[in-house]
Amino acid sequence: MYLAFIRLSCFPEHDSHQLSPAEQRAIERDVMDGIARASRYHTMISGPAYQWKKPAPRR
Secondary structure (H helix, E strand, C coil): CCHHHHCHHHCCEECCEECCHHHHHHHHHHHHHHHHHHHHHHHHHCCHHHCCCCCCCCC
8 A cells, every 4th residue: 555655666866866776665664663653552552551531520
């Protein structure tokens, strides 16, 4: 699904020079890490430990 965004063949140039394969891999890894991080965050926030409960009344 996200691979269409990652394919760097759409972006072969950067500041008028070609990206090296190492730079392409680094960008792809950064994008994939961001996607994984967002997924982990969503899982954590939607888990039972972070569900909000109304505080009990003090009286």
